[in-house]
Amino acid sequence: MLVSQIGEFGLIDRIAGILPQQCAGVIKGIGDDVAVLDTSGPEYLLATCDIQVEGVHFMRDVITPYQLGRRVAAINVSDIAATGGDPRWALVSLAIPADMEVEYIEELYRGMREQMGLAGAFVVGGNVSRMKSAIVVDFTLLGLVAPGRLTLRSTAREGDAVLLTGAPGESRAGLELIRRPELALSPFARQRLLEKHLCPQPRLDEGRFLARSGLVTSMIDVSDGVIGDLSHICQSSGKGAEIEAAGLYLSPDLLEAALAAGAAPLEWALSGGEDYELMFTAAPEAVPELKKMLLEETGISCVRIGRITAGAEVVLRLADGARVVPAAKGWDHFGG
Amino acid sequence: MLVSQIGEFGLIDRIAGILPQQCAGVIKGIGDDVAVLDTSGPEYLLATCDIQVEGVHFMRDVITPYQLGRRVAAINVSDIAATGGDPRWALVSLAIPADMEVEYIEELYRGMREQMGLAGAFVVGGNVSRMKSAIVVDFTLLGLVAPGRLTLRSTAREGDAVLLTGAPGESRAGLELIRRPELALSPFARQRLLEKHLCPQPRLDEGRFLARSGLVTSMIDVSDGVIGDLSHICQSSGKGAEIEAAGLYLSPDLLEAALAAGAAPLEWALSGGEDYELMFTAAPEAVPELKKMLLEETGISCVRIGRITAGAEVVLRLADGARVVPAAKGWDHFGG
Numbered sequence: 001m002l003v004s005q006i007g008e009f010g011l012i013d014r015i016a017g018i019l020p021q022q023c024a025g026v027i028k029g030i031g032d033d034v035a036v037l038d039t040s041g042p043e044y045l046l047a048t049c050d051i052q053v054e055g056v057h058f059m060r061d062v063i064t065p066y067q068l069g070r071r072v073a074a075i076n077v078s079d080i081a082a083t084g085g086d087p088r089w090a091l092v093s094l095a096i097p098a099d100m101e102v103e104y105i106e107e108l109y110r111g112m113r114e115q116m117g118l119a120g121a122f123v124v125g126g127n128v129s130r131m132k133s134a135i136v137v138d139f140t141l142l143g144l145v146a147p148g149r150l151t152l153r154s155t156a157r158e159g160d161a162v163l164l165t166g167a168p169g170e171s172r173a174g175l176e177l178i179r180r181p182e183l184a185l186s187p188f189a190r191q192r193l194l195e196k197h198l199c200p201q202p203r204l205d206e207g208r209f210l211a212r213s214g215l216v217t218s219m220i221d222v223s224d225g226v227i228g229d230l231s232h233i234c235q236s237s238g239k240g241a242e243i244e245a246a247g248l249y250l251s252p253d254l255l256e257a258a259l260a261a262g263a264a265p266l267e268w269a270l271s272g273g274e275d276y277e278l279m280f281t282a283a284p285e286a287v288p289e290l291k292k293m294l295l296e297e298t299g300i301s302c303v304r305i306g307r308i309t310a311g312a313e314v315v316l317r318l319a320d321g322a323r324v325v326p327a328a329k330g331w332d333h334f335g336g
Numbered sequence: 337m338l339v340s341q342i343g344e345f346g347l348i349d350r351i352a353g354i355l356p357q358q359c360a361g362v363i364k365g366i367g368d369d370v371a372v373l374d375t376s377g378p379e380y381l382l383a384t385c386d387i388q389v390e391g392v393h394f395m396r397d398v399i400t401p402y403q404l405g406r407r408v409a410a411i412n413v414s415d416i417a418a419t420g421g422d423p424r425w426a427l428v429s430l431a432i433p434a435d436m437e438v439e440y441i442e443e444l445y446r447g448m449r450e451q452m453g454l455a456g457a458f459v460v461g462g463n464v465s466r467m468k469s470a471i472v473v474d475f476t477l478l479g480l481v482a483p484g485r486l487t488l489r490s491t492a493r494e495g496d497a498v499l500l501t502g503a504p505g506e507s508r509a510g511l512e513l514i515r516r517p518e519l520a521l522s523p524f525a526r527q528r529l530l531e532k533h534l535c536p537q538p539r540l541d542e543g544r545f546l547a548r549s550g551l552v553t554s555m556i557d558v559s560d561g562v563i564g565d566l567s568h569i570c571q572s573s574g575k576g577a578e579i580e581a582a583g584l585y586l587s588p589d590l591l592e593a594a595l596a597a598g599a600a601p602l603e604w605a606l607s608g609g610e611d612y613e614l615m616f617t618a619a620p621e622a623v624p625e626l627k628k629m630l631l632e633e634t635g636i637s638c639v640r641i642g643r644i645t646a647g648a649e650v651v652l653r654l655a656d657g658a659r660v661v662p663a664a665k666g667w668d669h670f671g672g
Contacts (some may be wrong), residue, residue: 035461041377125371
């Protein structure tokens, strides 16, 4: 059987089946974005990694090395943000062709340093290796979280409201502008959407604030798309969910880009990945206070996009009342 | 300027120049094999990683996926062993072509599980991604060490004896047998040397014992070759060293393979990398007791191969008294 036949998540299931399930010191292991580990210290250790491959995750002629450095760091900071924790230290493994410019590598690390600095974190180790043709960057980020502030994807409760920060789908729109640079768009919208895709800003302060509020029952960062990551929450919580299409915030820039591309903005918002916004759940009665406090504390808005149900599926309720089970399950790196 | 012009260690120097030098919670950062981090817990956190690239570090038709899994885990366990610490948890990033057999990946993780199990450690997370042609495995290993037991490469003292476990150069001999399978060798020697190269056994118990003894002043694992890694000890300790060629243990299997290959066994022993033995320093008067105790406790022999000097170079003293400064600085992944 080939990897392409079972897809990314099928492969992860197979790998999880081989690895031991109960491990000393492991609070959360395989299957979550972030491993949560007990070092016998006052805080839990958080560990996450993300491998970025040239030609798969990025194109060298589209993203500058500085942007790439920021991006790989941001993606991992976003995972730590969703736990409510603090990023601290990173290890970077780099595989590159021997004929690369040293300046390219320096710019890459400048980008990482900058993004890590914004999070109060540092690159403290790693290794470099030769690779025939492509650039591969694997970024491993360690963080710490007080046990009482740890938020997980697996703890959503039936009846909880589902909330989302920011404007989903904008990263997908930015990707479309890279693929089809001929699309006619206002310069400001084009620049914003490209930046959203190339240089996402992780919601670190927001994650910490939400965890501290004590009002959030589960949280995840949106890397696999709204439906994909809500499915992750539902599967690991043993619940279902209903998304109200009318609840999603579709930004003017997103609408402009989708119109230019002849695409459905709702589809981009629901299934476009790599937004790195936070999706979280809370009791319905806590929602008004939570929205108000998040805006006051961080300047970031969130909207209510649905609710957790007793079911096992993520169902989409359209504005006309029709209920559909969306096929799009988010990004799958093997197209399985 | 190209990466191939400054080499692996030149590139690491450039990267270190960009990253901040003083970071909160960092006991040892860039430049060591293992980052040593203070989580405010009772033990220091250890973090190391190693990226293995098909076609550079391994060939798919030479090493089985199970052996590859053991090998990538072993390489990292060896780094933790040299600190005197305990391996605990690993994250694995994998990039593979979509047309790979799922069974290959399962065997790879079985190998990792097995090697980690021997160390009392577990794979607890990671991620998988598509890659056009080659397999890339990045293995990040976390460990813990009591602050009083941490051994570093940077604390060798002038006059210390330099000691080495095992039989250096055997991994290099195994590599030669892979490159030139036509070489005539006794079947047992061939099998042992191939295993030494493909499935190295990290010296974990030995590292823990040596750290616990309180007699070791510095330690490193031999991945870059005896000269290469002694140079790392010397550079980070601000010292020099003298190796006595006659002190090295050249195993019968190594001699047989070098003879068949028309190669110099001493050169393989000094500059062949990937032995994953432990090299350490201690006061000369402690050597007899240390050798005896290590053998009794772990069954592994070590030999005295030289001493730390006030100089700045690693000098080799041949059996006839001639002193040479060896050119070979060990493995450089960019051939710089």
